[in-house]
Amino acid sequence: MAGVSLRDVRKSYGKTQVIHGVSMDIADGEFIVILGPSGCGKSTLLRMVAGLEVITAGEIAIGERVVNDLEPKDRDIAMVFQNYALYPHMSVYDNMAYGLRIRGMSKAEIDARVQKAAAILELEEFLGRKPRELSGGQRQRVAMGRAIVREPQVFLFDEPLSNLDAKLRVQMRGELQSLHRRLGTTSLFVTHDQVEAMTLAQRMIVMNAGRAEQIGAPLEVYAKPATTFVAGFIGSPPMNLIPKNGKLLGIRPEHLEPCSPADASITLEVDLIEPLGADTLVYGHFGDGDGARVAARLHASVDARAGKLPLRYDPAQVHWFDPQSGKRIEG
């Protein structure tokens, strides 16, 4: 196994630059999630690691080896695609064995590896079936099996869960986690889903428009967003950003609590209430009339009504951002 380092990696299509220099050192065995909205370059970055996209500038090393000019097959990686990309005419067994056969591995060795992977993924009874005879979750597991049998240095996942329904996604998320614990292989996982990112990542890269906005452990990113983009992207509903004294005040919805009008830090003009059971989301305009939308997560016992709602927050939970650069202001 090996770590991965990205050194000022850039990508351009003609004159358009889409990745503006990403640098990161990924430790051996780490689970890294690349998170961002569509079109932020997260898949491109992963595909550059895989060798499916040419690296315009910068360097990618897997282990000690710079892989910029290596074919995907020589990089010792395995990739799981969003639509699984299983060979439709091959059985599950052959799908997993194909890459090994090409490498000229002996039949016995291939069989041993496929059986082992099938056992880990509980696919033994499906080995003879074609992909079209499997459900979405089973196909997903076959795609992972195809990656596992190669015993690569690095796993690359390109939004592998986004084609599954919500329930299955939660289940597969768990399976991915336990798989990673078990195999301990360095993994890069691309997603636009912040819940996947928060639950799976040891560290995550939040990307926006081809730049890494923040790299850090999920809770650290949540607790200390480096930019207004990260603050607005992570958390549901996202962090409230309220202009105050020429700066932007950031406060998470769950850090707002109802209080008496005398103690109010802000007074909300509530116009939308979403009871979720465990808690209730209220949305409204910020009372001062400058139009900033504010969301608050209140305990379900609070009787929320449309109209004026006085709220307060603990100053320790407040974040400050520079309105021009969007960067966090410490202190």
Next chain:
Amino acid sequence: MVENRPLLTVFSHVVLLAGVAAVAFPLYVTFVASSLPLEQIMSVPMPLVPGDQLLVNYNQVLTAGGTTGSKAPVSTMLFNSTVMALAIAIGKIAISIIASFAIVYFRFPLRNFFFWMIFVTLMLPVEVRIIPTFKVVSDLGMLNTYAGLTVPLIASATATFLFRQFFLTVPDELAEAARVDGAGPLRFFKDVLLPLSRTSIAALFVIQFIYGWNQYLWPLLITSEESMYTAVIGISRMLVGGDAANEWHLIMATAILALLPPALVVVLMQKWFVKGLVETEK
């Protein structure tokens, strides 16, 4: 259309039966004529029940051929037709599948230009370029050869276009997965693309086999020896002139024989053929 309207039902059945009769009756007459002696065919009206000369007539055309006009045995013609239809069908599929593979999966200079060049030739059927093609084939000394019969008809814009459209529907990730798995382009072609194209290949084979079998103008031009006649040409060569001079019983028997192989191909490959036209197994 699920209403119960008896008159409409009757009407539609009448139309359908008329349609069937229009198609089937000439075939039936051909069959009947092929089982009669010549004198009975020439009598007016011609009998509409099969006669007793079936085996005699078929035996004669298969082994000896006619006595007036073309004298080649029909078995030779059928063999020639089969060779021609198979060579055209297989050749067309082989060439066009490789051409579309190149056009879809490789980036090379002027790729689109070449695709459009191929596409434009769709507008140029054999008949349009038949004189220059004849000159080329004749200069190459390929008159009265199987090569002359088939090679000029093998290049196929239609098949190339169809395969290109099919390849475009194969997800890119499949090619990328194969690349990650370590399969080179040819390996990917052989192991993934070709098996996925099976049904398309079958459908094209049926179409192209019939196309090759039914070729008329081209074999008419370049075959002058009876041993190289195809079945379609053979029939026309057996017609020598006036109505009475033709051996209609033998011509009809030949027609029925010429009809069987394409019909057989369609019937045997029908399942694949339909699959190839409708299925999207990806």
